[in-house]
Amino acid sequence: MVQLTLVEEAQLTRDWNKFVVKEKNTPKEELKIMAVYRRVLALIVLLSLNVLETRQNGFVDFTHHDYEQMTSILNDLHAAYPSITRLFSLGKSTNNRELWVLQISDKPEIHEPGEPEFKYIGNMHGNEVVSREILLHFIEHLLQGYNKDDEITNLINTTRISIMPSMNPDGYEKAKNDRSDRCSGIVGRRNAQDIDLNRNFPDQFFGVGKRELATETRLVKSWIDEIPFVLSANLHGGSLVANYPYDNRQDKRSIYSSTPDDDVFRSLALTYSLNHPKMHLPSAACDGDHFEKGITNGADWYSVSGGMQDYNYVNSNSFELTMEVSCCKFPEASTLQGFWEDNKKSLLEFLKRVHTGLTGFVMDQNGQGIKGADINIYPRNHPVRSARDGDYWRLLLPGVYKVTVSKRGYHPVEKIVRISKGPATKENFVLENEAGTKREVVPDEEKKKHVPVSLVVGLTVVCLISLLLALVLAILITKKYRQKENVQGEYSQVHTDP
Numbered sequence: 001m002v003q004l005t006l007v008e009e010a011q012l013t014r015d016w017n018k019f020v021v022k023e024k025n026t027p028k029e030e031l032k033i034m035a036v037y038r039r040v041l042a043l044i045v046l047l048s049l050n051v052l053e054t055r056q057n058g059f060v061d062f063t064h065h066d067y068e069q070m071t072s073i074l075n076d077l078h079a080a081y082p083s084i085t086r087l088f089s090l091g092k093s094t095n096n097r098e099l100w101v102l103q104i105s106d107k108p109e110i111h112e113p114g115e116p117e118f119k120y121i122g123n124m125h126g127n128e129v130v131s132r133e134i135l136l137h138f139i140e141h142l143l144q145g146y147n148k149d150d151e152i153t154n155l156i157n158t159t160r161i162s163i164m165p166s167m168n169p170d171g172y173e174k175a176k177n178d179r180s181d182r183c184s185g186i187v188g189r190r191n192a193q194d195i196d197l198n199r200n201f202p203d204q205f206f207g208v209g210k211r212e213l214a215t216e217t218r219l220v221k222s223w224i225d226e227i228p229f230v231l232s233a234n235l236h237g238g239s240l241v242a243n244y245p246y247d248n249r250q251d252k253r254s255i256y257s258s259t260p261d262d263d264v265f266r267s268l269a270l271t272y273s274l275n276h277p278k279m280h281l282p283s284a285a286c287d288g289d290h291f292e293k294g295i296t297n298g299a300d301w302y303s304v305s306g307g308m309q310d311y312n313y314v315n316s317n318s319f320e321l322t323m324e325v326s327c328c329k330f331p332e333a334s335t336l337q338g339f340w341e342d343n344k345k346s347l348l349e350f351l352k353r354v355h356t357g358l359t360g361f362v363m364d365q366n367g368q369g370i371k372g373a374d375i376n377i378y379p380r381n382h383p384v385r386s387a388r389d390g391d392y393w394r395l396l397l398p399g400v401y402k403v404t405v406s407k408r409g410y411h412p413v414e415k416i417v418r419i420s421k422g423p424a425t426k427e428n429f430v431l432e433n434e435a436g437t438k439r440e441v442v443p444d445e446e447k448k449k450h451v452p453v454s455l456v457v458g459l460t461v462v463c464l465i466s467l468l469l470a471l472v473l474a475i476l477i478t479k480k481y482r483q484k485e486n487v488q489g490e491y492s493q494v495h496t497d498p
Contacts, residue, residue, distance in 0.1 A: 058144070060136045062337040064129060066176060067097055067169045073136060074100050074165075081143045084108060084156060090164075090219040094192035097169040099219055104142055105160040111227070112160070113369070113389035114361070118354045119162040119232040119318075120347070121220070124197050124308070126171015127178070127188035130326040130339050131235030135165045137340045138347050152348075159354060162227075167216055167234075168197060175330060182330035184238070191216055198234075198322075199304065201311035205250045211306065224311065228387040229318035231268070231354040231395065234308055239324035240278060240285035240294065242269035247298035247307040257299035259313060260380040264357075264395050265321070269295035271353055272323055275346040286327035298322070317384040319395050357396040358417060359424040362386040362405055365432055373407040373431065393424070405429040 059076050078087040086108035089098035111117065120138070122131030142161070145152030155161070166172060168191050175188025190196050195214040201221065202208050213221070244265035246257040259265060273279040273294030280294040298304060312320035325343055328335075362373040369390020374383040377394065378401070386392040398421045406412035410431035419425050 058140055060133075060140050062133075062340070063333045064133065064176065064336075065136065067166075067173060070132070070136065070165060070169075071098070071100065074102055074139075077139060077143060078102065081146070084143070084146055090223055092215075093168070093170050094215045095170040095173075097173075099164065099167065099169070099216065101162055101164045101223075102139055103160060103162045104139070104156055106157045108160065111387070113387075113391045114359070115158060115160060115391075116230040116354045116359070116393050117160050117162065117227050118351055119164070119227075119229055121164045121167050121232070121234040121308075123166035123168055123172055124234055125189045125236060125329075126168040126173075126191070127175035127182070127185065128237030128326075128329045129172060129175070130237050130329075130331065130336070131323075132165045132172065133336050134325065134340050134343050134347070135163055135235065138344070139163055139165075141344065155351065159351070161351065162229075164220075167220060178330075183328035185329070198236075198308055199306040201306050201308050202315070203248070203305045203307075204246075204310060204314045205248065206305055220308070221311070224316050224318065228385075228391075228393075229312070229316060230393040231350075232312060232318050232320040233272075233323050233350060234320065235323045235325055237324065237326040237329040238286075239289055240276075240327060241289065241291045241301075241324045242272040242279065242295045243298050243301065243309075243322040243324065244269045244295065245298055245310050245313050245320075247304040247310045249299050249303065252303055252305075254299060254301070254303045256297050258297065260382040261313075261319065261395070262297075263397055264319065266295065267397055268319065268321055268350070268353055268395075272321070272346045272350045275349045277342055279346075317393070353395070354393075355424055356422075357424050358394040358401075358403070358419055358427060360392060360426050360428040361390045362392060362407075362429045362431065363390050364410070365430065370407055370410070370431060373405055373410075373429075375429075376404045376406070378402040378404065403427070405431065407431060409434055 059073055059080070065073060074087055078085045084104055084106060086103040087100065088103075089100055091099060093099060105112075105115070120135055122135045123129060124131075142152055142156065146156055147153055170192040171188040171190060173188075174192075175182070178185065178187040180187065191214050193212075193214050195212070195217075197214055197216055200211060200214050200217045245259050249255070249257045270280075270293060276294065278285050284290055285294075298307065298309070307322070309320040309322050312318040323346075326339055331339075358375075362370045362375070364370055369386070369388070371386060371388050371390065373386040373390070373392075375386065375392050375394055376383040377396065384392060384394050396419050398419050400416060400418050402414065403417050404412055404414045410433055413429050413431055415427065415429070417425065417427050
C-alpha cells in the first residue's frame with residue numbers, strides 16, 4: 001500500500017495554499033472548507049498511486065479471495081482487456097451467487113469456425129481452493145502475455161479459452177469460515193443443497209437414478225451440451241495427480257476402466273504431470289499416494305459414479321481430465337505463490353494440446369458446412385460430431401488412422417489419414433447427398449495401382465475352365481433326365497393297356 005509521508009503531505013498542503021488559497025484574505029469558514037478539500041486531494045493522489053502500483057504488479061495477489069473479491073478481480077481484468085475477454089455468468093448458484101466464466105480469445109463473443117474450444121473449471125468442491133486461486137493467476141498470466149509473448153498471443157488468437165474459477169461459490173463461503181481441519185476436512189465440499197457436484201452428473205452406467213441434479217450441475221451440464229469443447233480439465237485438491245476416465249465400471253469395482261481413447265488420455269495426463277515439478281516424481285507427494293509418473297485411471301484409483309469428466313467424454317466431444325493440484329485442500333495463503341509456480345507450466349502445456357490430432361470441415365457438394373456429422377476413428381468407436389459450421393476436432397496421437405465421416409441423408413466417406421507430431425493435421429470431408437450419384441472416394445495418400453497382366457490371364461483361364469465344366473455338367477444332367485423319361489414312358493405303356 002502506498003502512503004504519503006508527513007513531508008509529502010506538508011508539501012502538498014503548501015502547494016495547495018500557494019496556488020489555490022491565500023489564507024490571509026480568506027475567512028475562517030472558507031479555511032475550514034479548504035482544509036477538507038486538501039484532505040480530499042491527498043486521498044485522490046493516494047488512491048491514484050495505489051491504482052498505479054496495482055497495475056504494475058497485477059490484479060491478483062497471493063491471498064485467498066472470497067466471492068466478492070473474486071468477482072471484483074474478474075470485472076477488473078475484463079475492464080482492462082475488453083477486446084480479448086468476455087465475462088458472463090452461466091446462472092446463479094443455489095444461494096444466488098453468479099457462476100462466473102471469463103472467456104479469452106481474439107473474438108471472445110463468438111465461436112469462430114475452425115477454432116477449438118477449451119475450458120478449465122476450478123473449485124468444484126468448495127473447500128478445495130487452490131484451483132480457484134491458480135486459475136485467477138492463469139487468467140492474468142494469459143492476458144498480460146497477449147501481444148508480448150508469441151506463444152500466448154498465438155494461443156489466444158487461435159483458441160477460445162473458457163475459465164470458471166469457482167463452480168461451487170456457496171461451498172467456498174462456508175469453507176472459508178471453518179476453523180477445523182481445513183487440509184483434509186469436508187466442510188464446504190458440497191453445495192448449498194448438500195450435493196457433491198462431482199457425483200451428480202448423469203452416469204453412463206447408472207444414469208441419474210433418484211438423484212436430483214444440483215443447480216450448479218444443471219448449469220454446467222447445459223454449457224457442456226451446447227459448446228463444442230475439445231479439451232478440458234476440472235481442478236481439485238487433496239492429492240497430487242492427473243486423473244483420466246473412466247471413473248467407474250458397470251460392476252462398480254475399483255479396477256482399471258479404459259476408454260476407447262486410453263492412449264490419448266494417458267498422454268494428456270502425462271502432459272500435465274511431467275510439466276509439474278513434483279507431480280511426476282517417484283516419491284509420494286501426499287500421504288497415501290502411489291501414482292506412477294503422477295497419473296492414474298479414475299476407476300483404478302477409486303470408483304466414482306456421476307463424475308463430470310466421464311460425462312464430458314461420453315456425452316460431448318470434450319476429452320476431460322481431473323487434476324488434483326494440492327495435498328492440502330485449504331492451505332495457508334503464504335503457500336499460494338508456490339502452488340501457482342508449480343502449476344503455471346502444466347496449465348499452459350495442457351492447454352496447447354487442444355491443437356493436436358485431426359481437424360477440418362465436413363461439407364456438402366456446395367461447400368456448405370454440415371452440422372452433426374459423425375467423425376469415427378476405426379476401431380475406437382467413439383465418434384465426435386461436427387459443429388454448426390461443419391468444423392470438427394478429434395484428439396489423436398501421431399499415427400495412421402482410418403477415418404469414416406457419416407450423416408443420415410449423405411453417403412459416408414472414408415479416408416486413410418496420417419497424423420503427425422505437432423499441430424493438428426487438417427483434413428476436410430465432402431459428403432454427397434443420397435439423392436445424388438454416389439462417388440467413390442479414394443484416400444488422398446493412396447495411388448491407383450496397375451493390375452498385373454499375369455493376374456488377368458490367370459483369372460481368364462480359370463473362368464474358361466469353369467465354363468467348360470459347367471457345360472459338361474449340364475449335358476450329363478440332361479442326358480440322365482432323358483433316359484429317366486424313356487423308362488417312365490415304357491412303364492406307363494405296360495400298365496395302361498386295356
